[in-house]
Amino acid sequence: MRIILIRCFISLTCALAGASALAAEALSASDNPVLEARVQKISSELRCLVCQNQTIADSHADLAVDLRRQVREMLQSGQTEQQVIDYMTARYGDFVLYRPPFKALTALLWVGPALMVVLGLGTLFVVLRRRSRLADEAFEADDNDAPHDPHLS
Amino acid sequence: MKHVRYLVPMGILLVLLYFLWAGLSLNPKEVPSPLIGKPAPMFSLPRLDQPEQRISRDELRGQVWMLNVWASWCVACRQEHPLLVQYAKQSKVPIYGLNYKDERAAGLQWLANFGNPYTASISDRDGRVGIDFGVYGVPETFVIDREGIIRYKQIGPLTPEVLRDTIEPLLKQLNS
Amino acid sequence: MIPEIGHFSLWLALGLALVLGTVPLLGAQIGRADWMALARPLSYLLFFFVVLAFACLVASFVGHDFSVRYVASNSNTALPLQYRVAGVWGGHEGSLLLWVQMLVLWTVAVAAFSRHLPPAVTARILAVMGLVAVGFLLFMLLTSNPFDRLFPAPSEGRDLNPLLQDPGMVIHPPMLYMGYVGFSVAFAFAIAALIGGTLDATWARWTRPWTTVAWMFLTIGIALGSSWAYYELGWGGWWFWDPVENASLMPWLIGTALIHSLAVTEKRNSFKSWTVLLAILAFSFSLLGTFLVRSGVLSSVHAFATDPKRGQFILAFLAIVVGGSLSLYAWRAPQVGIGKRFGLWSKESALLGNNVLLLVAALAVMLGTLYPLVLDALGMGKISVGPPYFDAVFMPLMAPTVFLMGIGPLARWKDAALPALALRLRWAAAVAIAGAVLTGALAGEVRLVSTLGLVMAYWIAASVATDLWGRIHPQGVDWSQAGQRLVQIPRALAGMMVAHLGIAVFCFGVVMVKTYEIESDVRMAVGDSTTVRGYTFTFDGIKELQGPNYVAAQAQMRVTRDGHAIADLRPEKRIYRVQQNPMTEAAIDAGLTRDLYVSLGEQVEGGAWIVRVYVKPFIDWIWFGCLFMALGGLLAVSDRRYRRAVGAE
Secondary structure, three states: OHHHHHHHHHHHHHHHHHHOOOOOEOEEOOOOHHHHHHHHHHHOOEEOOOOOOOEOOOOOOHHHHHHHHHHHHHHHOOOOHHHHHHHHHHHHOHHHEOOOOOOHHHHHHHHHHHHHHHHHHHHHHHHHHHHHOOOHHHOEOOOOOOOOOOOOO | OHHHHHHHHHHHHHHHHHHHHHHOOOOOOOOOOOOOOOEOOOOEEEEOOOOOOEEEHHHHOOOOEEEEEEOOOOHHHHHHHHHHHHHHHHOOOOEEEEEEOOOHHHHHHHHHHHOOOOOEEEEEOOOHHHHHHOOOOOOEEEEEOOOOEEEEEEEOOOOHHHHHHHHHHHHHHHHO | OHHHHHHHHHHHHHHHHHHHHHHHHHHHHHOOHHHHHOHHHHHHHHHHHHHHHHHHHHHHHHOOOOOEHHHHHHOOOOOOHHHHHHHOOOOHHHHHHHHHHHHHHHHHHHHHOOOOOOHHHHHHHHHHHHHHHHHHHHHHHHHOOOOOEOOOOOOOOOOOOHHHOOHHHHHHHHHHHHHHHHHHHHHHHHHHHHHHOOOOHHHHHHHHHHHHHHHHHHHHHHHHHHHHHHHHOOOOOOOOOOHHHHHHHHHHHHHHHHHHHHHHHHHHOOOHHHHHHHHHHHHHHHHHHHHHHHOOOOOOOOOOOOOHHHHHHHHHHHHHHHHHHHHHHHHHHHHOOOOEOOOOOOHHHHHHHHHHHHHHHHHHHHHHHHHHHHHHHOOOOOOOOOHHHHHHHHHHHHHHHHHHHHHHHHOOOOOOOHHHHHHHHHHHHHHHHHHHHHHHHHHOOOOHHHHHHHHHHHHHHHHHHHHHHHHHOOOOOOHHHHHHHHHHOOHHHHHHHHHHHHHHHHHHHHHHHHHHOEEEEEEEOOOOEEEEOOEEEEEEEEEEEEOOOEEEEEEEEEEEEOOEEEEEEOOEEEEEOOOOOEEEEOEEEOOOOEEEEEEEEEEEHHHEEEEEEEEEEOOHHHHHHHHHHHHHHHHHHOOHHHHHHHHOO
16 A cells, blocks of 8 residues: 555656655645744653653654644644643553652652762761771781882773 | 571572463563443544445444454465354444555455454555554454443464453453 | 473573572582583573574564464554564563563583683583573563464454564663663673682783773663654654663663773772672663663553563562662672772773773763652652753763863873873863854854864863873874874774774764754745755655555655755655554754754645754764664673683683
């Protein structure tokens, strides 16, 4: 089916190319670039539920196309970005959000990394400081290697 | 006491192993519906067989009913369809079909070929009602109670086990 | 016949691996030299039979033997030869065989280059690797046999996934696996040291080159995967924080920490138990990655076809290997001494700080990857964690890591003398900030986040320059000696500088492309043109193309700038005959300072096409950076002291 489509299209193009030399500046793919940019921005925060590893901005799935249309219509009718997001989560749950929301359930997720850094570096600091206060006997003897032994980086 | 901190990695491993093991029986792609326990969305769509007539949500209040999302282009629907046809014969619960993103002629032909378990089917040509129901794949099936609240959603084809172990008990409970 | 030989070889290999995993290990415990001496010959034999099995699978693919189920699912008579070979690792079963192939390759390498090690140590190391081989061979033979037959044999195969029919896909898995699996060597060294009680600086010195080489391969493997995604997938992305990608990033981060930690242990004989833990963790994350990719627990475009039985097996294997090694660690590590003394502010501390940050980074990636699973398992609903999370969390983590990267190499061992250090680095700091702001201004727009990112990149480069300067032109030494001093820099140090520069180059590329990339979606009929950033793209026409196993619509796009011809790009929309899925092949004009990227979207009415045009500044620096990192590793490994050690045998 697609092969036939391509063939038809190519003969049409050849005809067109021969017929006119009207080279135009290509138009934006959409009629309203400003609106489209907003659609794109919101769509890239929503997960495609069919091709789940893409956003509805990137996905070619039918559902993604439908949802993009929905976003566009909602924005055109004057709704805010938050209203669009709420609309989607009301129907598909938090799963549809590419960026996990910050709520009680996801607090650990968002705060976790920072917490780990503080804990990790803090523990390191405490351990090193404790060690620096130990007497020399606790350590191995330092056999006079030059402070800048070039072989050991 | 000094030895306890060396057990921390082991402790973390055990927690991790538990969750990984639990994960083996879960399906990461499945999106549970946030509409369970909420009212079914408002809709008013033309009938598939008689497009001049429409069916709306509120007409269906007062009874327990099932909504099955299907399409003639859907391969997995063929899998569950015989089950649905048979079930419709023996059950008193009406099953309504949502013909999702389909051509009317193709949909009617499909029903003629494979059987029609539906009290009626309605046409959702552009998929908007589907979106309102949180449909993301076909087939899907909803159980809706007398007050119009969605009580259960089946993602993917119905199986005899699901019908027997989950849906039938639920229908019995809702109808009592 | 050939598949049967392959299958039988695998069983033989299993038997050999079992013997290798037990006899030399026992021999080392009870002191029997003859048992220990078995380790090497057993390793060579094991290698032979795995290679034989692998060759049989390749032969089945090349010879179109569709009676083998795996071949039938992944090949086709129209599939070109090179992809038939690559198809061997295109699916789950074959990629497992590749995994084992890499494992025995590393085993044989250790067997060959370990003459300078005491026999007991060699015996233990090879035995541990044999045990890992047992696990994977059993996994294959019990649940994922690549030589399973299909009766009746179909006359045609299902074809290799079109996305995999690409040169990048041919070498990406082998490189990646060389890396992943290579961490098993450091792991084996760690276990051997824990068992034998020989955890010391010498152990660190032995382990380092193996770890560096594995890390090198992993770096290349990840870079290849990323660049492949960029030119193959058609929408210009190069990293998606997909679970499978994360599964390769986590061991990389731990591996990087391990390389640095080994330096501390080798120099100061300290933090040994920490280093040994990292060695265990690096391979553990490799195994975790193997589990995540093949068990179906996470949803990913990359994941192999899954089966709960397989997931259970790998999980059990993971539990045994990691649980066993962490138990051994908990038992033996407390007895390890604390080594030599070093100050609170010293090179050692900087390296350890770097370790902590890299470990936290790996854990943060794991947190994001597994969080949805955890919530789901606890019945608390389903969320998804996408790239926005990882970007928000990972970048800030890298900032302090990069900051330390600038300081560490210049700090002194034992005592960093902070004031002097700060003085030395003030020039680097100034250059970094000035350079970042200037770059932003030149590019057209100065933004806060991108400036911070650029500061990071320039900071590393300036620090390397400062270090280099200090070595070739130290105080009181004449310029005339500079050239000689440059050549005298030990390769290990040169390697470090090159690798760190690689990170700077990488950061630069990432920041520039993310900040200044331009995307333009246009509707183009034949003859139309569009101009992006001074480059004019003209749609000259479209023609139909017959590929070996696909049919395509190929567009001709001419790119000019100020009237000069720049490139002739041919993006395609392909339909592979067998699987009938459409694919977009982007056309890229790669350049040192920018890539021009064009991909075809859908056809629309009027004979026009939706075309996506991108100008991506400095994107190739991302992969140049990775290349530098790998080169740095190569330089470090070719250092005189390792060549000396090997040459002495």
